[in-house]
Amino acid sequence: MAKLSPRLRRAALLEARGELTTAEIAERVKLSTSYLTQARYKEEYKLLVNHHEREIAERNYDAAAELQKKFNDEAPAAFETMAQLHKRADRDTTRLGAAKEILNRASIAPSPRDRRSEGDGGITIQLGVKKIEQIFNALEDVGDTETIQLLEGEYEEVE
Secondary structure, X not given: OOOOOHHHHHHHHHHHHOOOOHHHHXXXXXXXXXXXXXXXXXXXXXXXXXXXXXXXXXXXXXXXXHHHHHHHHHHHHHHHHHHHHHHHOOOHHHHHHHHHHHHHHOOOOOOOOOEEEEEOOEEEEEXXXXXXXXXXXXXXXXXXHHHHHHHHHHOOOOO
């Protein structure tokens, strides 16, 4: 198996990155476009491009995993901020928005299949018992006794 020149090795790396055209790669590594095009048919060149593509994919995967870890590390503080807004914000719309975000993140917000009806200036939402328990647990977790008391006063079981 013939060795590739340093210029072709550099071209293989640039190609694996997928950001440049053939002409741009050829210009960067100081090769003619036709020579680079012919090199692409060589098995050694193809193997090196594939090798670089795998390395890039692995680095991207590692970077994504590290970013996910950072998000997970910050999640408790973000939740606490949301809980504080829910409990202490001056504006009702801010408290309501925080409550919705908390419920949405907990995957216990009312789903489209939950039944809703309007009347007497309000909205009635019928939820399953499990979903109601999840809502109460989430409110207990953030220490929102005021909303729990409010919901307990408004909650009716419907058969």
